[in-house]
């Protein structure tokens with residue numbers, strides 16, 4: 356068996372074949388897309404004919420890759436599990452002849468807004484994300500985080516707020532939090548509105564947001580925008596002319612530098628990834644013989660796990676990691 360990282364995660368599973376997950380140009384016997392974030396999604400011109408993914412991820416992939424031709428497939432011994440990261444996100448469990456493999460993709464075990472968290476299942480080999488795989492990143496409880504945000508939305512009611520988060524994931528949760536606040540009007544960008552529509556079709560959730568044409572927010576308005584637009588000129592203009600307050604939302608907001616780097620007036624911890632303790636708990640629940648870590652603090656998290664008796668290593672691109680079985 357081998358698990359490698361080369362344009363996605365490649366798992367050679369005995370009796371199943373090569374399972375390729377989250378590749379830009381997937382070429383496995385089985386191709387999996389765990390969720391529709393850009394760095395996990397296939398390229399338009401390299402879309403595989405058959406993709407293992409949730410119907411929600413397929414719909415979101417069609418929004419983001421409108422020209423791509425693919426159909427949703429399933430295979431025996433390849434099972435999708437809720438990953439709790441963003442709408443439609445799944446982990447994948449592969450039942451090889453000799454071992455079972457679990458690839459989490461991006462994951463969170465927390466129930467948040469309309470998402471249920473990842474429920475880990477046992478596997479012999481675990482490939483787990485490690486975005487926040489170091490002890491500095493332990494988040495407060497979800498209720499507490501959400502309460503702080505809603506309180507702030509109410510405390511600043513006499514001004515418009517511009518809320519920045521990833522267009523898929525954070526943006527939808529921010530809309531749900533605005534709905535819980537006293538703010539009467541909610542606007543979103545076109546990109547977020549398109550993703551909202553796809554999610555509303557598949558999940559039992561409504562966002563109640565209006566896509567704006569030209570942005571001229573009034574006091575009391577909330578505007579949810581893609582995080583990449585935080586440094587654009589129009590934001591400065593709205594701050595100056597409309598007295599808008601800006602806020603960024605991320606797990607990285609644990610560090611003060613997140614607010615300064617983004618130029619936000621306020622920053623709040625709100626994440627679609629597991630924090631350090633949650634990652635540890637996922638590993639313990641899966642109880643694997645072999646762990647591969649990837650993304651973020653992959654080296655640190657592998658060392659942490661090794662210290663707790665696991666056979667763990669960071670998965671690096673272009674480096675074969677043959678198991679020692």
Ligand SMILES: [Zn+2]
Pocket residue numbers: 390392395440461
């Ligand atoms: Zn993601």
